[in-house]
Amino acid sequence: MPLAPADSDLLLVVDVQNDFCPGGRLAVPDGDAVVPVINRLARAFAHVVLTQDWHPPGHRSFASAHDGRQPFETVDMPYGAQTLWPDHCVQGTAGAALHGDIDIQNSQLLLRKGWHPGIDSYSAFFENDRRTPTGLAGYLRERGLTRVFIAGLALDFCVRYSAEDAHDAGFEAVVVEDACRAIDLAGSLDDAHRAFTGRGIARVKAGDVTRGWR
Ligand code: VGL
Ligand code: ZN
Numbered sequence: 001m002p003l004a005p006a007d008s009d010l011l012l013v014v015d016v017q018n019d020f021c022p023g024g025r026l027a028v029p030d031g032d033a034v035v036p037v038i039n040r041l042a043r044a045f046a047h048v049v050l051t052q053d054w055h056p057p058g059h060r061s062f063a064s065a066h067d068g069r070q071p072f073e074t075v076d077m078p079y080g081a082q083t084l085w086p087d088h089c090v091q092g093t094a095g096a097a098l099h100g101d102i103d104i105q106n107s108q109l110l111l112r113k114g115w116h117p118g119i120d121s122y123s124a125f126f127e128n129d130r131r132t133p134t135g136l137a138g139y140l141r142e143r144g145l146t147r148v149f150i151a152g153l154a155l156d157f158c159v160r161y162s163a164e165d166a167h168d169a170g171f172e173a174v175v176v177e178d179a180c181r182a183i184d185l186a187g188s189l190d191d192a193h194r195a196f197t198g199r200g201i202a203r204v205k206a207g208d209v210t211r212g213w214r
Helices: 031-042 136-142 155-168 188-199 206-210
Strands: 009-014 048-053 074-077 080-083 107-113 147-153 172-181 202-204
Touching (some): 031 172, 147 155, 172 206, 202 206
Parallel strands (some): 009 048, 048 107, 147 172, 172 202
16 A cells, blocks of 8 residues: 655654674674665655664673673663663764665754663663653654654664554554564564554555655
8 A cells, every 4th residue: 555655754764873784783684775775765755863772881781781691681670671782882983873875865853862871772762661751752743743654773672662652652653664674582573563463553665655756
């Protein structure tokens, strides 16, 4: 079904950064394949927001910040269970930069997240404590944007939780599946699909969105 973005629609481009692409510190398989898809997709939208995972050195989501722990293990944080990651997207490093081929002249906001030293932030709306807002919901509301199309990395972490939170905050959430790639850790991709289905979050293809707009 063709979907022509309206003036109240936003494209949210999540974490298309060097560290999440092949050769990066937390590489998502085939992660850089989303870049041309997203560049094309963005041209169909009047409104685009980008996010950037942006951790201080020694961030508590890094396994290296926990004695004797390895990446991809789970630990208890004050706010609940947290997967530990390799050091990635450290503020100011080349790995934290957006992929160099991202070419979106019409983006309006670059939202950095994950900068609280002790809290991870998958979602573009809330930190992983599920209570600390990033301010994005207020920004969208104030601008009259009501539907959020989501693309980027990784489908089963930052894209998933951004879509859930957008939906729960009263926005319509649409995941552009072929403009995302997944980490797929311990069933996380199946979990993401179940979460989308359970909440009625639509999954579409980039070709459906851009059709008629070129
Ligand atoms: C992400 C793990 C850690 C993501 C960010 O962008 O999906 N995943 N930090
Ligand atoms: Zn991160």
